Amino acid sequence: MFYSRYAPIGEQFAVPAKPNDFSNAKVILFNTELDTQLGLNWDLDTARSYLSGNRPLPGAQSVCLAYSGHQFGQFNPTLGDGRAHLIGSLITNGNEVFDIQLKGSGATVFSRGGDGLCALGPAIREFVMSKALSSLGVPSTQCLAVLSTGDSVYRQGELPGAVVARVAHSHIRxxxxxxxxxxxxxxxxxxxxxxxxxxxxxxxxxxxxxxxxxxxxxxxxxxxxxxxxxxxxxxxxxxxxxxxxxxxGETIDYGPCAMIESFSFNRVFSSIDRQGRxxxxxxxxxxxxxxxxxxxxxxxxxxxxxxxxxxxxxxxxxxxxxxxxxxxxxWRNKLGILDEQPGDQELVTELLEIMTRNELDFTNTFASLTAIKINRQQAQYPAPHELDEWVKKWQLRIQDHESSEIAAVMQRHNPAIIPRNDLMEEVIRDFYQYGNSDVLDSWLAALSAPYNYDNYPEKWLLSQTNTKSYQTFCGT
Structure with a gap:
């Protein structure tokens, strides 16, 4: 069932390497839908044994992959998996090929002095964000599980360690x-x-x-x-x-990622992107x-x-x-513009300028316009008063088409709910403090259907409180 996919390229590319054996590891998050899709049908004990480094996948050899990289424009000739082990690949019954990789599983020949470990917070972020983006229709790698290792890692202080089990159609970069x-x-x-x-x-x-x-x-x-x-x-x-x-074309590496809330094309959250590259x-x-x-x-x-x-x-x-x-x-899809007319670009530009000038919430602004056209949940997604005059122009522009047709297009392209940054941080804090989060299960269920305009708890829709000071980190 499992095999060593990259072995034919050579050991200089797929370097044999064993992950750490975390004997006290526990599975704290498990993606049962992905488990079924892959045809694994693992119980939690089986998942723990394979994903904690306790035993290898049958038929496969664990490796770390070599690669170079331009990091913020500067070329580094030898990077490679410095804290990851690709423990095997498999072909599903649907003839899809997937890799299973562990992140935070220990140092490798590519660690460059690093410890090869992962803190719990970044692991939780990857589980939530990869699941949410996939539901939003964004091609993405997937997170099969998060395991607590029972050990500590040291970043800006002592933190509980974790392993992320990542699944991708390919890890070729x-x-x-x-x-x-x-x-x-x-x-x-x-x-x-x-x-x-x-x-x-x-x-x-x-x-x-x-x-x-x-x-x-x-x-x-x-x-x-x-x-x-x-x-x-x-x-x-x-x-x-x-x-x-x-x-x-899949999204990979959910380190310093975030969702834009207060709108600006210049928005940066990564702590290491000081130039806005x-x-x-x-x-x-x-x-x-x-x-x-x-x-x-x-x-x-x-x-x-x-x-x-x-x-x-x-x-x-x-x-x-x-x-x-x-x-x-x-922008036509997000605004329900179903044909092309002179002045459309000016209408979009005016909207984006108003959003930028007034720091309007990106998701909520388009959700409010969508709510107008689907004629429900308008109280939960009120249109910003700064857009009053613009909305009149927009309504006039789209008046020649059926509202139902416009609404269907807008709802397909404007999510009602996203993985909000403040809520993401709250969930991470809960895991650090309690080892779990009461809000996560219900929030993930909602994020799995992000284009449904349902009634949600108010804080799931609130715009971020500290956009200008908020930073995200790689976790290494």
Whole structure:
């Protein structure tokens, strides 16, 4: 059932490594839906034994993966899994391939002096955020379980330790190709390309240069579409380094991430993003930049470098064109604009300027407009008075279409509920203080259907109280 997926690429890429054996570990969060989807059908004792490092998955060898990365624009040639172990891969009955990886499972050859451990708070954040984003329709890695280790880790003080069991369709990153390009290992890169192309449905019996360009275009399209999804729901990743950019377009590494609440394209929450490189509105530019670094790596496999540069450059121009078209459609969808007319861009720009100037809540503002059109829950999602005059213009713009059709489009694109930052911090504090959280089960159930305009506890919808001072951290 399980196997070592990346072994054919070589031990310089998939380095054999055993996770720590946390003998006192306990499963504190478990994703039963994901367990069923994977066909594991584990009880908690079985999950604990496999995910605590107590015993290996049958048929698989635990490894840590090598990769490079541009971290905030600076190239680091050797990063790799410094606190993670990929314990095995599996193929489901539906013929889907998944990796199971442990985070916080101990030091590896790539730890660079770090302890390889994870505190409980970041583990809770990853469980909630990955589940919430998936429900919002954002491609994402998944969290199968969070285990408390029974040990302490030391960050800004002593904290309880945890292990995150992460599930992904693939753990191949832009930095994976950068690493092999740096090694000038064309044979290993070709094997990696063959494996990755098969994963994304671009399988070819014998890789040609045309296949390489098709693969690059696929990656660019996947990254572009992911950025549009992030913008639609108001997600800020916080650390979009090339080592945190999955080739298949899934969101990975929920460290210094947060949801935008008080609206600004310049919003930054990550404690380490001091220049705003990965600010909310900068994310599409950074995704395109990361794709450019992938193109540089793929040059290793092409014969005529200049021809390849020209082809890659044209594909990157296509990224911009695809994004611009999607960006225009994004705001039409959120505002229920079903056709194109002169003045639409000005209407959107005016709205965003009002939201920025008055620091209006991103989710609640669009939820209030949606509530108007679906004609319910308007008391729970009141339209901000700052928008009174703008709403009149908007209503006039969409009056020629059926309200039911407009409402259906808006409700599909404007969530009523998101993983609010203040509530996320409250849940983390509860786990640190009590080892559990009374609010989490009911909150997760609501977050699993975020486009339902139901009655929710008021604090689940409240805008963040300290946006300007709020910071999130990597957890390493």
């Amino acid at each position: 832009v930095g994976s190709f950068q690493y092999l390009a740096m090694q000038q290992d064309s044979q290993a890169m070709l094997k990696l390309l063959e494996l990755t192309m098969k994963d994304v449905g671009l399988q070819s019996n014998e890789i040609t240069e045309e296949d390489i360009f098709s693969f690059f275009e696929f990656v660019c399209d996947a990254q572009c579409d992911l950025m549009l999804k992030w913008l639609q729901v108001g997600f800020i990743h916080g650390v979009m380094n090339t080592d945190n950019t999955l080739i298949n 990965y600010a909310f509105g900068q994310q599409p530019n950074m995704a395109s930049w990361n794709c450019g670094r992938l193109a540089e790596s793929l040059l290793l496999l092409v014969e005529d470098e200049q021809v390849a540069i020209d082809r890659f450059s044209k594909i990157l121009v296509g990224f911009s064109e695809r994004f611009n078209q999607g960006y225009t459609q994004l």
